[in-house]
Amino acid sequence: MIFMNHTKSFKGGVHPQEQKELTENLSFEVMPNPKQLIIPLTQHLGKPAKPVVKKGSEVKTGEIIAEQDGFISAPVHSPVSGKVSKITVGSTVTGFPKDAIVIESNDVNDIVLMPSLDPGKVSPEEIRERVKLAGIVGQGGAAFPTYVKLSPPADKKIEIVIINGCECEPYLTRDYRYMVERTNDLIIGLRLIMKAVGVNKGAIGIENNKPEAINKLKEAVKNYPDISIEVLETKYPQGAEKMLIKAVTGKEVPPGKLPFDVGAVIQNIGTAIAIYDAVVKGEPQLTAALTVSGLGINQPKNLIVRVGTPLADLLDYCGGVKESAVKVVVGGPMMGVAQYDFSAPVMKATSGILVLTENEINDHEETPCLRCGKCVDVCPLNLIPTKLARLSSLEKFEDAEQLGITVCMECGTCTYTCPANLPLVQWIRFGKQRVMALQRERESA
């Protein structure tokens, strides 16, 4: 209250070391196709896709190999041409094995594309249909099928589409590169989304540590008065949906509610680009753009790789891992998943691979909670992380539920700040799962 900040933002949050300089100025590189690709059937939130190919089937690039199954689901396309060698359980970057189709690439370049559409004339239905067929999932991390987000319930009045250009996770520069390299495609993508959900107000939220991107975008939107560029304070988790909406529109999404409920649709930079690709170029989501970074990798890069490329190939391409590496993480350092099996493949929503060294992790001895209140100060959702974690670990789920454990988005700011180095997020995640199970049980009863 005392130190009012003039840059738009939210209360709480932290400012971890950015480390973006490792890859900030490297343009995207296209990685050659690997020999073998493992394509999980669950690359999105929701029901797994249903395979439509068998062992031994020949497939072409862009061909559907597994179709959408249910409302919240997404089809999967073959990212390369080749032959299905098997359908089996394989490790994934989420940490849990899933069914996957394994394709041996044959290095033939025959791609099956959908017809290109004119972004100026396309109808909202067509956009949604195209997004659905292209199997586009949100690039923000949760991998929610994008077409669902483009179909808001009829009773919710949507006012604004916000493109999330914050990229608040340290290390990652994928969105930044997109903004700098494909500025105009991004704007068209945004306009397509605005059309699909039927609003005439768009915004792109960017943290103020990306001046070049801000300049380029401001230049590009000169002719679009309905799109504004919102410059936000550099702070983690500025890019979280709720925080972004708060910063841009000043509205707070109530617990248990969605951005729809305050009239906003949020899309990631990567998603907007993917929509552009699907509509304008007719290309389904076959590749993932990602940042390979960290002090533990020999050649940090911004890469465009085929979905299904095993981590091992990718790390090899970037010159291998240094001796000093202690952790390999897929996603950002704050919310990513530590890897134990490098045969796990890149998925549609993978945004980065980090190889971290001891120095970056800053791990220190775990001590009991000292109730210093730092976690309470930084929690962007105004929760009491230390209490929630303690209650969860003692399995007092009712109390935890009372204190709003289900609101937590696991952004990790509390654990990052905690001087006692407690695994707060891990416990809260456990408690959250159990509380949600309890709630489901209650509803069914």
Add this chain to the structure above:
Amino acid sequence: MDLLLIFLSAAIVNNFVLSLFLGICPFLGVSNKTSSAISMGMAVTFVMVLTAIVSWILYFIVLVPFKLEFLQIPSFILVIASLVQFVEMVIKKVSQPLYRALGIFLPLITTNCAILGLALLLSMREYSLLQSIIFGLGAGAGFTMALFIMAGIREELELTDVPKPFRGVPITLITAGLLALAFMGFAGMI
């Protein structure tokens, strides 16, 4: 001023729980819910004030004039028991739902030594009726405060790593000891 002193003395300086050790049983058994602590406290305060009135009347209007002081203990306890029973019945008659929700505190109060202690103390100190009422009010307030603070602390204690032999009553006693130590700061205010 005299009344204020009686109130402060009973509530803080010579707190019933922390320095006179009256009402230890409910204090040790108190739940960790602050709202039930306050409810219980309110019930006790109400009964305390009623007890103060009734036992004052009994003692100074009946027992003393008839030289029956030696019947103090049995008659006090019977009167208190009847009183609580009566309140229980009235509340039940008046408000069945509330009785069901909160009536359980009442039988507990019957045999609470704080209530009988209050009656005995006020007869020993020869308070006037007004003083007795204020004394009861102060004792009730002090009891409620101790219960409230303890309920809060216990909630916190549930989440701590207290050595196993000390869990439950022993740690409550030790906390009460430290609380009593802290309340010594008020000594000398009367």
Add this chain to the structure above:
Amino acid sequence: MEEILIEEGIVVCRENGIAEVEVFPAQSCEECSAKIFCKPDKDDRNVLRVNNSIGANVGDNVRIEIKGKSVLAASFNLYGIPLIILLIGIFLGTSIFSEYKLVELYSAFFGIGLTAIYYLFFLSHNKNRQNQILPKIVFIKRNS
């Protein structure tokens, strides 16, 4: 933060929207040294009246919740207000009966009388509001 008290019990009877639930003695009751007075005899079971909006049947194992605020409001109605009335009555009484010899006695009766009137008044009114602050059944366990 809103405090909520949770109890578990078994439904013993129900009637339009209200149920009576017998509450199991909680674990913490075991530690309580006052437990022998809590249930003076085993016949007197601990039965609560609760709001049964989710339609639990007799014999169901249920969890009931009551808001801390409701408990406070209820006990304030039940003990707090009478206490205040009692005190006011006595102080008023001392001035009203100041000419009599047994001022204190009369004023005490006056205060108690006022309190009794409050209780009776309470009886005829706000029955509905009372039902609102009842605990309510939130969850039926169907494990057994």
Add this chain to the structure above:
Amino acid sequence: MKANKTLGYEYIKGFWETNPVLKQVLGMCPTLAVTVSVMNGLAMALATTFVLVFSSLLISSIRKLIPNQVRIAAFIVVIATFVTIADLVMKAQFPDLSKALGPFVPLIVVNCIILGRAEAFASKNSPFRSFLDALGNGTGFLIVLVVMGGIRELIGSRTLLGYQILPNGFEPWLIMILPAGAFLTLGLLMGLANFYVDKKKRSEREELIQKYRKSQNDVEVKGQEA
């Protein structure tokens, strides 16, 4: 199950196994309040035992005459009567002691030990058994009160029963005879008692584990032979 307990057990159990203060957590008020010295503790415990024994005896012998509904009320009256007797006797014969114990003699009425034993034991058992049970519980109470009083008197005023035990060089800890000291001493004492019980339980479990390990090894050896 209850029938086969020996009479000796009814007496002895109150010392430790079901010690009223340490295990049943009853009668805390006097335990905390009067134990500033051994003498006070002793007097209080004796008075309590007197009331406990006589009321148990009486209640047990008239238990069949009392209707269930007025049981508690009748107990209270009986107990109150004996307490008054104890109080009057004390005031008449030991005025100093009576003064030192203050209102805590009358408060024996609401001492949960007495009502607790009456309710849990005397109302269900024969007079002789109830007598032994009451005496045992009284003794258990006495033990705790004397120990408490001993600790507090020794450290708080370096005396025992009024005789100086600790040398002058030892500065007495006044806190021990203050309320805070009472809480702390009893808390630590109960913790210690629990610790001892825990330790015993643990060693019993260790033994069982050892036995289990051994039997496990036997099976393995047999399995290899076969």
Add this chain to the structure above:
Amino acid sequence: MELTIIIAIATMGGLGFIFASGLAFADKKLRVEENPLIGKVNDVLPNANCGGCGSAGCYDFAVKVVDGKALPTGCPVGGEETAITIAEILGVETGTAIKMVPKILCRGGNSEAVKKMTEYYGPISCKAMALVSGGDKLCFYGCLGGGDCVEACPFGAMIMNENELPEVIEEICTGCGICVKACPRNIIEMHPADRNVFVFCKNQDDPKRSKEVCSVACIGCGICARKSDGGIEMVNNLGIINYDKLDDSKIPFEKCSTGAIQKIGGRNIPVN
């Protein structure tokens, strides 16, 4: 002095009268009839309120037993003695109390299960480990070795052995089943103490992966099922025993290459 005695007697008698009248009045209004048997049964129960019987606490169980909704043998903690006493109180025949004991259906301890190439750091507790890519072991079905069940056991009847697998000391075990609930991987099951054939694995992966992740996994070869005459069924690459139909003489234990299905002990575990 005479007068005092009379007044004293009158006062006390009067007070007793008033109080008793009040009680009688309250009693008439308050009365809730309850079967006195419930109290008696409740007295016999161990009053540990562990919930092992499936009821919420001992009193609840007593109510159920008296109502005939539960069997006298239903209290696992009290054992046979309690069952007999309850039966006596109720005047019914007791069935034989069959002691249930938990069985840990995983043998993939530290030396058998294949470990991940990474090492887990964080709270040593199964429920927490299960969240982070499923702990240290590659197997996603096996014991995590965090000892949650050992912690949970209120009777101290479980220990972690050198191989970091929990073991049940059946002499101490009361069969309350709390360990079953504590296990996030559901590898603990309650079985009658006299059962001696178990499939010590819960792995439902395809045979190849099962083989890769653990040397003692059930790899779903189905040999035991084919020979068992319906005693064993293969479900999701895992042998499930149907104890009603099981004839252990037909099971070719030696054919199980990983030893996942085993006949144990031959020890007689006394029912306490």
Add this chain to the structure above:
Amino acid sequence: METTTVNPTYKLELTSSPHVHSRWSTKQAMWFVVIALIPALISAVIFFGQYQLLIILTSVVFCIGTEYLIKKIRKRKVTVTDGSAVITGLLLGLILPPNFSLSSTAIGAVFAIAVGKEIFGGLGYNIFNPALVGRAFLQAAFPVAITTWTKPNFAVDTVTSATPLAAYKFDKVFTSIQPMFFGNIGGSLGETSALAILIGGIFLIAVGVVNYRVPLAMILGMILFAGIFWVIDPVKYPNPLFQIFAGGFLFGTFFMATDWVTSPITSKGMWIFGLGIALLVVVIRIFGGLPEGVMYAILIMNSVVPIINRYTYPKIFGEAK
């Protein structure tokens, strides 16, 4: 350039997110507090002589020893290196009167750690500030010894050995601010020199170990509450500045009330906590029998911290206002 194969031969770490941490650690914070206490320590030696070092040393050694012993008995990890026992020892030493007996210091230290801290489960679980528990214990056990003050080394004739508060309370003598600021007055070892305490306190706030809210609330509260009395009767009641500089108020403000463990975790709670302490200090100093009330005020407020926390939980993001 160091290179290895894709899968390193050694084990990588597998942990839950987040994978990076801030530089803050408990240990670091604790040692910062120790550093912040050095000025007060120096002023103690300057004003009361080298013997005081022995008191503080005894206190620290016994604190560490007790913690070590209890952790060993409980078969827990020995955590004496985290510095918390050292802080308790230092704080306890600094709030004792000069030339206090070493054996009593040791008893206080043992009590502070054993009953004030370890019995609740050790660091992070204690309800009351351990150093203050130790001091309150000593005050109750040896009331005479602990209120026996000695003159500071540079005592001017007019300065008696009595503390400014005792002088005010019993003799109605006001000490002037200047000696109180530098510490040339009677009082506990570390509490006399406002200057030394301010240096340490401001250091702690600057490095971020201590949140500014509690100290600010306490000082503002003191100005407010003491001010009310002062305005009512400037002759009878001391002015707020005197109240702030006298006794252990500043020391309590910066080193005791700001203890992480025993202060509220919510920001609203911290304000309430600070104001509450200030109010209690004023009440005890003016109406109570003791001249000094900071210790008791903080202990009492410690006991209501769980309640303060519970009722000041912030509104969850997005919840209706």
Add this chain to the structure above:
Amino acid sequence: MKKVIHMIATLTIIGIVAGGLLSEVNNWAYPLIVANQKAETEKAIFLVQPNGKSYEAVKSPEIEIYKVFDENKNLVGYSLVSAGNGFQGKVKIMTGLNKDLSEIEMIEILEQVETPGLGTKITEEPFKDQFKGLQTLPQINWVKGKAPEHPNEIQTITGATISSKSVVAIINSGLQKARELKDKGAL
């Protein structure tokens, strides 16, 4: 209905028996208790008036004061009981005074609930002895931390200043009332 009568009868009978029993016990105990109390008062009166042999209570609604005589029935002084608040609660003091109330013979603390070991030092000899022969005019004063300089001053106990001060204040207020009484000629 039968049950109700049974209930009421049981409790009434128990009440009657209890009442009877207690009055019997009381009949035995009451004289002893009264004698004890009287003996105690007497002991205190003569303790503060060592030369007294007999006494007589002065009837006054305001204060409790006794005239004390020697063996020749000559007035040797007064024994004054005064009470007031100490550090923690009520303190009751018996003060022995000379005939014109100008000098204290001795004091005795009858009741107190001061801090054990600290405030309770007011009951110990070193403190009480200070009052022997103390001048009471114009009133008693106290000094702290130094030896008394005037005949009407006593030194407070270290660490128990408030208790010591209370004793002085209580005696002073009692004296005040006694003087008023004397002025009225009632003594």
